[in-house]
Amino acid sequence: MIKNYFKIAFRGFRKHKLFTLINIVGLSIGISAALVIYLIVHFDFTFDKFHKDxxxxxxxxxxxxxxxxxxxxxxxxxxxxxxxxxxxxxxxxxxxxxxxxxxxxxxxxxxxxxxxxxxxxxxxxxxxxxxxxxxxxxxxxxxxxxxxxxxxxxxxxxxxxxxxxxxxxxxxxxxxxxxxxxxxxxxxxxxxxxxxxxxxxxxxxxxxxxxxxxxxxxxxxxxxxxxxxxxxxxxxxxxxxxxxxxxxxxxxxxxxxxxxxxxxxxxxxxxxxxxxxxxxxHFDQVYGGMDGVRTANKTTLYGLLIIAAFLLILGCINFINLTTAQASQRAKEIGIRKTMGSTRGQLIMQFLSETFLITLFAVIVSVALAPVILKLFSSFIPEGVKVNYLQQPDLFIFLFILVAVVSVLSGFYPALMLSGYKPAQVLKNQVQSGGSKSRSAWLRKSLTVTQFVIAQFFIMATILVSKQIYYALHKDLGFKKDAIVNISTPFKQINTNKQQVFMNKLSAIPQIEMISVGGAPPSSGNTNSTMVTYNDGKKEVKTDLQQKFADENYLKVYQIKLLAGRNLKSTDTVGGGGVVINNTYAKILGFRSPDDAIGKVLDYNEKKREIIGVTADFYQKSLHSAIKPLAILIPVKNKWNNRTFHIALKAQTAGGDEWKKAIAGVEKAWKAIYPEDDFEYNFYDENIAKFYTAEQNTSKLLTWATGLSIFISCLGLLGLAIYTTTQRTKEIGVRKVLGASVAQIVTLLSTELIWLIVLAFVLVTPLAYWAMHKWMENFADRTTISWWIFALSGSGMLLAALVTLSFQTVKAAVANPVRSLRSE
Incomplete structure (x- = not known):
């Protein structure tokens, strides 16, 4: 019996090669995504599960x-x-x-x-x-x-x-x-x-x-x-x-x-x-994980699971749509088999076995694709994630469950519907051919709308994430970040005179414009803060104040704007010295104008420091964090906060190699002063870009998910268009004989499916807006959710659908009506 099921299934596959190929491709994409995402999620969720108690x-x-x-x-x-x-x-x-x-x-x-x-x-x-x-x-x-x-x-x-x-x-x-x-x-x-x-x-x-x-x-x-x-x-x-x-x-x-x-x-x-x-x-985002070990983000992992589920659903929808659309073509077969004694259960098993075989083929393709996908996304997949089917028996369990779930999810409704035909109606040609009045047609429409809701959601999310990343990388952060190189000297050499010797050698390099020696750059992952009190005789303001340690060239190198007062001087370390604050802190202290803050005294760690300058605000971290009250000062004793060289390079001519020569000169000076230590440097704008590595990885992932969802959806749309034009071959021929133009025929064949895509756009827009708004709450400074994001998504999806439909509808519209009318 089982052998007979498979024999009939293969016969059907040969007869409907294109539909079989569409189903296998759609399911294999979803299963490949599910397999790779399973490897990632399983990897992270199995950390430190082996400890006793x-x-x-x-x-x-x-x-x-x-x-x-x-x-x-x-x-x-x-x-x-x-x-x-x-x-x-x-x-x-x-x-x-x-x-x-x-x-x-x-x-x-x-x-x-x-x-x-x-x-x-x-x-x-x-x-x-x-x-x-x-x-x-x-x-x-x-x-x-x-x-x-x-x-x-x-x-x-x-x-x-x-x-x-x-x-x-x-x-x-x-x-x-x-x-x-x-x-x-x-x-x-x-x-x-x-x-x-x-x-x-x-x-x-x-x-x-x-x-x-x-x-x-x-x-x-x-x-x-x-x-x-x-x-x-x-x-x-x-x-x-x-x-x-x-x-x-x-x-x-x-x-x-x-x-x-x-x-x-x-x-x-x-x-x-x-x-x-x-x-x-392993998942902690508040305290941080163990030193030197990456932490996973549960929200990201759950998001990956949702993407895998969506892609699987899209593949299953294609299968259901195409199977139910072909229902009338198998109606006579079902009627004859029922007349010969087949039970409904046997027919259901026949159709489920066909689904199982297609799913199995898709799994075989996915197993071959998984290593390729892991290599393709290696830049942001955890290093330990790998696929080794012989050493990972849990993969076979996962694939077995996946085959069973997808087979039932894709095949159960079509099997139930097809096996329910009554032999008498079938043999009298009284079975509806999947037209708009049948329940299967309504199901196909609903599933098609669901497909394009998912695809358009991915498009909108991808556009917004890309827009936010562009905004973050191109926003004026309040300081210059281009053509600046950061180098940190060794800790153990900090109290020697080697820093000054290194500075002298760097100053002789012609491609270097200016050098500052201090602590962390304006925006960094490091945080140094202390409690500072200001008392004007009427009220006391106590604030956790962030600190940047710098010399007199720091503001010049990073072109930080001074709103009032003067810059730091080397003498500002004497007796506590002066301090430059940012405009946010000046406002917290109650000053209406930056000039009003000049000359006021702060109780700074039991020392008095005079405010000598006020700078315009700049971001101390990524756009995820708001601007904090800040002080810039020259350290009194602690030279540990004074080991980073901030090197501003001169402008590079078009096609020139001035920066390359500058780096070579800096490396030569480094090896002369610190021969036992490796030379390492960073361009500051590249460090800023690293703040948004997670968002950039999310953008890449969404781009791929979007492309795959559009591809799967358009595959299904193409299958439905092929079926529709096949079913309406004679009607198209009659209309052409009566004078219908190619454009009119194409419009006739495409209108219903296009309206389904428009409906999907209407449904997905409020859902996408809500999801985008929630994601944007992670940023203290964010771009706007513009109307054109939705317009671009809708029009792009519509264009992709029209191009997909045109492959079949135009072919049907330009066909010779004589051949169409001879089809029966």
Whole structure:
């Protein structure tokens, strides 16, 4: 019986080759998208699912509020772990670790040619509790002893082989590893790296106690400090089986108030700890994920699932439309089979088997396309996402479910409808041919409208996202961003005179117009702020004030407009010195005019600073964030905020290579001053563009989704046009004989389908406007949702539909009517 079903199915495929091809192409596009999106979503949703009792593991984070400004930090004060171990109840494991950051690793070989590895990340300071929380397999050493003493280090086997490629693991124990030419450690243990997907991507584990004993590290390890919070200081805890997160969180906040009681002058400011579940860290957009590991966005993942569902639905709609449109052509076959004794159930199985085969063919095509699609979108697909059918058995389960769902979704209604024909009516030619009065025709119209609602929604969304990206990249941000190069000098060289020597060499390069040395550029991902008070004798204004550290050339390099007062001078560091503020801060202080702020004094970290200038507002971050109150100042003592060179290049002639020569000159100067450090530079406008990487990736994805949805919809439209013209062949011939023109025939054949597209436009416009408005709320400064977005989408879809229809309608309209009238 089953063999017979498939034999009849293949016979039908050969008879209707074009319709079969349209169905396979439409479904394969949807299934390919679903397969790739499944790989992405499954990849992100399986992070850190392997830990024992993972539902009891939490990260402790910090929330604070200063003068109405709310902030979040993934770290904690370094005094908290020790206090939590002795004063808190309901906690089984307290596992602190401190993230070292990028470092240089030196492996002494006893010769001048020591092995030096630069830019190493994944190095942390921790203790045995970390290995009780995260279950590693030990190759050598143990969690109980390997991190007990100062200056011990445990390595993963992968990292150990990088440091000691010629030694076996036993011989690595006792070998020396030096970090930043200062922290000398001895290998005390080797563990296997975690094989599962995890955000704990660390491979060098230095004993936590080293931070309080090593002279180089003591300044960073403030183990008794409750007042400072650093994102590098991480704390994970594992609750007791019967403990609740709310109770433990309350205990930690009571401890904070006990050890660091609120001060009267900080009334209204708050600080507290929050317990974040382990499972949410990979998706966290508030505190940030683990250091150096990308975070996923659940909204984006759900959006991908919606796109996959839409593309699948479009393919299924094509199948339903074309199958029901051909119903009359199979009516006689159904009538004869019923007369010969076929039951309705057998007919339903016949039609479902045909759907299953088409879906199976589409899946085979999709399986072949998936690696190609992953490579095509590799720029914004997570690095670990790959397709390996032999090593990913879950893919077969997913594909099996997908085949079953799509087969039922596409084939059930057509099978139910076709199998319901009554033999007597069929054999008397009393079955309607899918005309406008039949239920199947109304279903086809509804599904066609749904197709074009989805396609036009994608078009409108793509246009708006592109418009917002263009707006963000071309908006006047309040400063110059073109032809500026940023270079940061090494931390360890900051207190030497090498910066001045480097500056002198750069000044001699003819292609460089001006140089400024300071902190972060005007708009950056870094934030530095402090509480500042202004008192005019009548009222006191306390504000969380953002800071930019700069020299006298900073405003000139970035062409930041000065509204009042003067620029910074090198003497402004004396006795607190002067400070330049932005216009937003001047307004917050209550000044009607920028000139009114000049000469006023700020209580700036217990020092008095005079306002010497007011600049026009400029964006300190991307357009996602509003402009904050800001001060620009020369640092008094802290030279760590004075290590970035801001280099303005002279204008480049058309087709010239002046900038290339300038970069070559800067690199030559760098290698002469900092020979041990790699030369790295960034064009500032490229850094600004990186603020919108997520939006640019979304735009690319929407562009592809839009193209595919239009393609699938037009395929279905072409199939319906072919069917319509075939059904009306004799009518077209009669009309031509009676004098109808080609234009009139084309209009007749296209009008109904065109009206369906117009109806889809009317329905989708309010829905798209609402969705766009919600997405635009992510931007503090945004473009307008212009009327032409909708007009362009509607007209573009209409044009695509007319072009698609014209392939068949024009062909039918110009056909010889003699042949048409002979068709029967």
């Amino acid at each position: 993972s539902d009891r593991i939490y990260r402790v984070t910090t929330d604070y509020s200063f003068a109405g400004e709310v902030g979040h930090n993934s770290g904690v004060t370094m005094a908290l772990p020790a206090a939590a171990r002795t004063e808190a109840t309901g906690i089984d494991i307290v596992a602190p670790f401190y993230i070292y950051g990028e470092t240089t690793v030196l492996i002494p070989n006893g010769t001048a040619a020591d092995n030096k590895i630069k830019k190493q990340e994944g190095v942390i300071f921790t203790d045995e509790q970390y290995f009780n929380l995260i279950n590693y397999k030990w190759i050598s050493g143990s969690a109980k002893t390997s991190l007990k003493a100062p200056n011990q280090v445990v390595l993963t086997s992968t990292q150990a082989k990088i440091y000691f490629p010629k030694l076996n693991y036993e011989d690595m124990i006792g070998k020396q590893v030096i970090y930043d030419d200062s922290v000398k450690t001895t290998v005390s243990g080797i563990v296997e790296p975690l094989k599962e997907r995890t955000d704990f991507a660390y491979h060098d584990f230095i004993s936590y106690i080293s931070g309080s004993t090593d002279s180089y590290l003591k300044n960073n390890f403030e183990l008794s400090q409750w007042g400072n919070t650093n994102s590098a200081s991480q704390l994970f805890i594992k609750l007791s089986p019967k403990a609740s997160a709310a109770q433990v969180e309350k205990q930690l906040n009571v401890m904070l108030k006990k050890h660091d009681p609120p001060k009267p002058e900080n009334k209204g400011n708050t600080q507290g700890f929050h317990l974040q579940p382990l499972e949410s860290i």
